[in-house]
Every structure is written in C-alpha cells, then in structure tokens.
Amino acid sequence: MNRAVVDILAHALLYEGYILYPYRPSVKNRQRWTFGGLYPRGWSEAQNGSDAWLMQTQCLICGTETARLTVGVRFLHLVDRTVAKASGQERQFSPIDSLDIDGKEYQPWQEAIERNVELGECGLGELLAEPIARAVDFPKKTDIETLRCRDGQLRGALIRTQEAIDGLVELSAIPLGDDLHQITIKITNRTPLPGASGSTRDQALMRSLVSTHTILGIESGEFVSLTDPPEKWKTQAAGCRNIGTWPVLVGQEPARDTILSSPIILSDYPELAPESPGDLFDSTEIDEILTLRIMTLTDDEKRAAAGVDDRVRQLLARTDALARDQLMSLHGTLRGLRPVPEEQTHG
Numbered sequence: 001m002n003r004a005v006v007d008i009l010a011h012a013l014l015y016e017g018y019i020l021y022p023y024r025p026s027v028k029n030r031q032r033w034t035f036g037g038l039y040p041r042g043w044s045e046a047q048n049g050s051d052a053w054l055m056q057t058q059c060l061i062c063g064t065e066t067a068r069l070t071v072g073v074r075f076l077h078l079v080d081r082t083v084a085k086a087s088g089q090e091r092q093f094s095p096i097d098s099l100d101i102d103g104k105e106y107q108p109w110q111e112a113i114e115r116n117v118e119l120g121e122c123g124l125g126e127l128l129a130e131p132i133a134r135a136v137d138f139p140k141k142t143d144i145e146t147l148r149c150r151d152g153q154l155r156g157a158l159i160r161t162q163e164a165i166d167g168l169v170e171l172s173a174i175p176l177g178d179d180l181h182q183i184t185i186k187i188t189n190r191t192p193l194p195g196a197s198g199s200t201r202d203q204a205l206m207r208s209l210v211s212t213h214t215i216l217g218i219e220s221g222e223f224v225s226l227t228d229p230p231e232k233w234k235t236q237a238a239g240c241r242n243i244g245t246w247p248v249l250v251g252q253e254p255a256r257d258t259i260l261s262s263p264i265i266l267s268d269y270p271e272l273a274p275e276s277p278g279d280l281f282d283s284t285e286i287d288e289i290l291t292l293r294i295m296t297l298t299d300d301e302k303r304a305a306a307g308v309d310d311r312v313r314q315l316l317a318r319t320d321a322l323a324r325d326q327l328m329s330l331h332g333t334l335r336g337l338r339p340v341p342e343e344q345t346h347g
Contacts, residue, residue: 005271006215006250006258012272013262014074014211015279015311018112021290022297023305023312025107032110033205036075036212036244036263038167038189042196043204051204057185057214057261058240059247060233063221064179065125070217072119073169073187075209076112077138082159083108091144098307099156101149105307106158110202112210113162119171124181124221127173136167136187136209163206166191176236180224185214185261214245214261222256225249227268279315294319 017034037051044053061067083106084093099106119134145158170186191207193199216223224230226247229237247261249268260266294316297305306313 005252006260008272009250009270010074010213010215010260010262012279013260013264014076014114014213015112016211016264018076018211019308019312021293022301023294023308023315024301025109025304025308033076033078033208033210036210037205038075038187038209038212038244039204040189040191040193040196040207042193043199043207046197046199051201052244053189054243055187055212055214055245055263056241056243057183057216057245057247058242059183059216059226059259059261060176060224060229060236060240061124061173061181061183061218061221062179062224063124063181063218065123065128067124067221068121068219069124069127069171069183070119070121071169071171071185072215073117073136073185073212074215075115075212077115077162077165078206078208078210079111079113079160079162080206081109081111082161083156084159085156086154091146093144093157093159095159096156099147101147101155105303106147106156107304107307109308110205111160111309115209117169119169122171124173127171127183128175128181131170131172133171134169136165136169138162138165140164164191165189165207165209167209180233180236182236182240183216185216187212187214212245212263214247216247216259216261218257223247223249223259224256225268279311291319291322 017032020032036055038055039051039053041053044051082095083099085096085099086092087094097108115138117134117136119132122132141162143160145160146154147156147158149155167187167189172184174182176182187209189209193204193207196204224233224237226237226240245261245263246265247259248266248270249256249258250260250270251258253269302316306316
C-alpha cells in the first residue's frame with residue numbers, strides 16, 4: 001500500500017465541508033458537513049432516515065485464504081468551542097459572541113478532531129471463520145484554554161467541549177467461489193441522544209461520526225474494481241451493496257492493493273491536481289473561483305475569518321502568497337491528447 005498517496009487523498013476528502021466560503025461565522029453557511037455523516041440512530045429515525053446512522057462498504061477480493069487484510073476507519077469528531085470573558089473572580093468566565101485581545105479576534109466555532117479506528121491486520125481465512133468487531137468509543141471531555149494579553153492579564157478563555165461517541169465497526173467476509181470473496185465493513189452510530197425528536201441538528205452533529213471514510217489494504221491478494229470489473233465478475237460486482245459510500249482503487253495504477261471507500265463518489269485511482277495550492281474545504285471545490293473570491297475579501301473580513309481557527313488562517317496566508325504563475329495555472333491545464341478517429345475529422 002502506498003500510504004503516503006492514500007493519506008493525502010483521504011485527508012483532502014476528510015475535511016470537505018469543514019469550513020465553507022466565505023469562511024466566517026457571521027455569514028453562516030446553512031449546512032456544513034455535507035458528506036459522510038453518521039448520526040445517532042435516535043436522531044436518524046426522528047428524521048425519517050434523512051440523516052444516516054449506518055454506512056456499509058462491500059467490495060471484492062481475489063485471493064486465497066492466505067491473503068491478509070488491514071482496515072481502518074477515519075472520521076471527524078466535532079468539538080464545540082465557546083469564547084468566554086474573564087470575570088472578576090479567578091477562572092470564572094462568561095460566554096460572549098467574540099473577544100478581541102491585542103488585535104486578535106476569538107470567535108465561537110465547531111472545530112474537529114481527526115479520529116482513526118484501526119481493526120488491525122487479519123488473515124482472510126480467519127475472517128471467513130469469524131467476523132471482527134471494534135468499538136468506536138470516545139468519552140465526553142471539556143478543556144479550558146486561558147487567554148491572556150501581552151502584559152499577562154487574564155482576559156478570557158476558549159472552552160472546548162466534545163460529546164461522547166459510541167459506535168461499532170464490523171468486518172466480515174463470505175466466499176463467492178474461484179478465490180473470489182466479498183468483504184463487508186459496516187459502521188454504525190450507537191450514541192444515545194435523549195429526546196432525539198426535540199433535539200437540534202447541531203446537538204446531533206456533536207454526537208456524530210462526520211465525514212466518515214474507510215481504507216482497506218491487502219497483501220497476497222488484490223481488490224477487484226467495482227467501477228470496471230472484469231467481465232467474469234460483473235454479476236458479483238453488481239451484487240455489492242454500498243450504503244452512503246463508494247469504494248474505489250487508489251494508489252499508482254494498475255496497483256490493486258488499496259481501496260478508499262468515500263462518501264464522495266470518485267473514479268478508480270483518483271488524485272489531487274498538482275496545481276491545487278491546498279485544501280479549500282468546499283464541496284466539489286473549484287480552486288480558481290474560490291481562490292479569486294478569497295482574494296476579494298476585505299481586510300476586516302480576512303481578520304474575522306482568521307479568528308475561526310488555524311486551518312482558515314493558513315488558507316488565507318497561502319492564498320495571499322500565491323504568485324501570478326500559480327494563479328494562472330489554476331485557469332486550466334492540458335493533461336494529454338488522444339487521437340481522433342479519422343471519420344470524425346471529415347464533417
């Protein structure tokens with residue numbers, strides 16, 4: 001497995017929806033986290049299933065029982081960041097909409113922590129004999145980061161709260177004959193949400209697996225493309241049931257040792273454009289348009305955006321530092337030419 005290639009691609013997809021243009025809480029996007037959310041089951045059922053609580057990847061492996069599999073699940077765990085002003089008493093804080101300290105603005109926000117659940121390596125023969133399950137268990141937690149001005153005076157605090165998440169990842173396999181096997185990875189969110197029908201979407205999101213992805217690797221075997229399967233296995237490929245996600249081959253073509261199962265539908269062997277200056281976090285992002293829009297922000301708007309978090313500050317700094325030739329490269333690049341059949345060259 002070319003882990004470096006997989007990690008770069010998975011990271012870019014993981015943060016789709018993390019923050020959407022115009023990148024400021026004062027101009028709130030109606031809905032962030034548009035892909036790969038697994039909500040508490042109670043919330044999902046209260047919404048008549050419009051927000052999923054389950055994700056399933058099914059794919060095909062060609063190999064004997066000596067093949068070895070690795071499976072990992074990645075998602076974002078949201079963290080509610082409150083901005084608070086220091087009161088007269090030590091470590092007593094009152095929530096406020098924003099706080100300016102020495103020219104730097106602090107604002108409330110939903111941050112995210114990357115979570116990675118590894119199922120470890122297992123033999124295909126072992127998996128055929130007995131399915132594997134791993135708990136997704138992250139407890140509720142609150143951290144307080146105090147904020148002081150240059151002279152050391154306590155001015156306020158950032159209070160970060162993460163809600164507990166309780167989920168389950170299940171891995172199983174069945175034989176289909178002729179050294180072909182179907183692999184199933186099922187991810188569910190079992191987190192309780194009391195009073196789900198009366199809860200808000202933000203309350204449900206705090207207990208959700210956000211932007212969920214699955215990465216599979218294999219040794220002594222190979223994955224079968226579901227996008228373009230061999231003729232002899234097209235029926236078996238069509239029988240794979242993927243829920244809320246789609247598995248594709250990744251790495252250097254024609255390698256077949258790694259699959260990325262993503263809530264964003266991709267083709268086999270996807271790659272990031274080398275001209276892209278970095279993550280813009282917007283779903284189906286178009287680098288040139290978003291970059292030009294960022295460059296039109298006023299200084300006050302950039303200052304407000306920079307108060308969101310480090311990822312946005314890096315985005316602004318990276319955009320401001322783009323050279324002219326880098327901007328021009330975003331306008332379009334010719335990747336290659338293919339021959340035109342002769343009959344199409346004569347009207």
